[in-house]
Amino acid sequence: MLHARQDLPGDFWGKSSKSWLFLILLFIASFGFYSNVFNWIPRWRQREVSQSCEAHHLQGQRESPPLSKGDCCPDTCRVPRVPRMLYPKAHVLQPPRVDVLLMTPWFAPIIWDGTYDSAILDAQFRNTTIGLTVFAIKKYVVFLKLFLETAEKYFMVGHRVIYYILTDRPADVPQIPLQEGRRVVILKVRNYTRWQDVVLHRMEMISNFSQQRFLHEVDYLVSADVDMKFSDHVGVEILSSLFGTLHPGFYASDRQRFTYERRPLSQAYIPEDEGDFYYAAALYGGSVAEVYRLATACHQATLIDKANGIEAVWHEESHLNKYLLYHKPTKVLSPEYVWDERMLRKPPYLRRLRYVAVPKNHAQIRSR
Numbered sequence: 001m002l003h004a005r006q007d008l009p010g011d012f013w014g015k016s017s018k019s020w021l022f023l024i025l026l027f028i029a030s031f032g033f034y035s036n037v038f039n040w041i042p043r044w045r046q047r048e049v050s051q052s053c054e055a056h057h058l059q060g061q062r063e064s065p066p067l068s069k070g071d072c073c074p075d076t077c078r079v080p081r082v083p084r085m086l087y088p089k090a091h092v093l094q095p096p097r098v099d100v101l102l103m104t105p106w107f108a109p110i111i112w113d114g115t116y117d118s119a120i121l122d123a124q125f126r127n128t129t130i131g132l133t134v135f136a137i138k139k140y141v142v143f144l145k146l147f148l149e150t151a152e153k154y155f156m157v158g159h160r161v162i163y164y165i166l167t168d169r170p171a172d173v174p175q176i177p178l179q180e181g182r183r184v185v186i187l188k189v190r191n192y193t194r195w196q197d198v199v200l201h202r203m204e205m206i207s208n209f210s211q212q213r214f215l216h217e218v219d220y221l222v223s224a225d226v227d228m229k230f231s232d233h234v235g236v237e238i239l240s241s242l243f244g245t246l247h248p249g250f251y252a253s254d255r256q257r258f259t260y261e262r263r264p265l266s267q268a269y270i271p272e273d274e275g276d277f278y279y280a281a282a283l284y285g286g287s288v289a290e291v292y293r294l295a296t297a298c299h300q301a302t303l304i305d306k307a308n309g310i311e312a313v314w315h316e317e318s319h320l321n322k323y324l325l326y327h328k329p330t331k332v333l334s335p336e337y338v339w340d341e342r343m344l345r346k347p348p349y350l351r352r353l354r355y356v357a358v359p360k361n362h363a364q365i366r367s368r
């Protein structure tokens with residue numbers, strides 16, 4: 001027995017030992033191969049993507065304007081992964097809206113109520129940080145309290161948000177209780193005597209702070225007027241590489257009626273036979289890199305205008321419209337996202353008013 005037992009390993013490992021050894025080695029090798037390969041392929045690919053983003057970024061720092069991680073990340077280079085979710089299926093033959101335009105001729109979605117599912121979008125944009133830039137120069141600090149309070153209720157709820165408040169009066173910024181994952185950053189900036197210079201220089205300041213901070217701190221930037229309040233959901237459905245908002249006064253107008261700059265001397269000039277939409281300067285945004293490019297271009301156009309002794313008719317809004325004509329936005333927000341209840345009667349197809357003007361006395365508030 002003992003002998004036999006002692007023999008057994010000999011036998012076992014004996015004649016057939018080579019083939020057993022071969023089988024074991026094959027098993028180890030294939031186990032190692034599959035477990036590692038399946039783990040590593042996505043990592044290699046991820047690293048390639050982020051290295052190429054980094055390369056762009058570094059290259060960009062040399063030649064301006066730069067690209068950032070925001071260029072390659074959340075919704076552009078990477079197809080977002082979502083968990084298992086239950087939601088009603090879309091019907092190809094039953095479009096959600098037939099009363100409004102849902103797509104620009106260059107296939108950018110126009111965002112209206114009823115056209116998107118927030119749960120899917122929230123999953124796609126999880127781990128996204130959004131910077132909201134808002135200027136409160138001189139007397140406009142009075143608008144901050146309502147702006148921030150309503151933003152806490154409606155703006156990007158459940159996502160990481162940094163409010164960048166650009167002001168010449170940091171001491172007058174109100175303290176508002178914030179939800180988790182949200183914070184205020186006060187950026188002190190200079191003021192200008194003329195309100196026209198205040199609005200024009202918003203582009204310069206956004207451009208400068210993009211390079212200094214925003215590129216490193218957030219994925220997307222949203223630029224908003226402060227004399228407004230949020231009155232309904234404004235979430236990640238607005239986020240895209242570059243987005244603009246249809247101005248509530250002109251969304252149904254012919255292009256000849258758009259108040260574009262019409263003097264050829266100005267850099268903001270748009271001829272009568274061009275133009276897609278008239279965009280409002282009160283709400284626009286995109287990836288930090290795209291907003292940086294936009295703001296830089298608009299600021300440079302402003303400087304050239306100044307050298308030529310001309311100021312665009314609607315200031316930075318005119319330059320914004322020129323830029324968006326030749327850099328087609330990748331999403332367009334319906335007038336649900338910028339409305340003025342005092343100036344306009346709400347048509348029935350406008351189901352929600354999400355961001356609306358707060359009444360102000362122009363002469364009084366724009367003075368020093």
Ligand SMILES: CC(=O)N[C@H]1[C@@H](OP(=O)(O)OP(=O)(O)OC[C@H]2O[C@@H](n3ccc(=O)[nH]c3=O)[C@H](O)[C@@H]2O)O[C@H](CO)[C@H](O)[C@@H]1O
Nearest residue numbers: 135136137140195198199225226227280281282314315317
């Ligand atoms: C709905 C819409 O499209 N609004 C545009 C229109 O709005 P408004 O006539 O509403 O311009 P506005 O007075 O709100 O100025 C725009 C923004 O600049 C800031 N600000 C302005 C002046 C000042 O002394 N301090 C200060 O902080 C503030 O954030 C304000 O919300 O025309 C302006 C310039 O002609 C801008 O293009 C606005 O975006």
Ligand SMILES: [Mn+2]
Nearest residue numbers: 225226227282
């Ligand atoms: Mn305004």
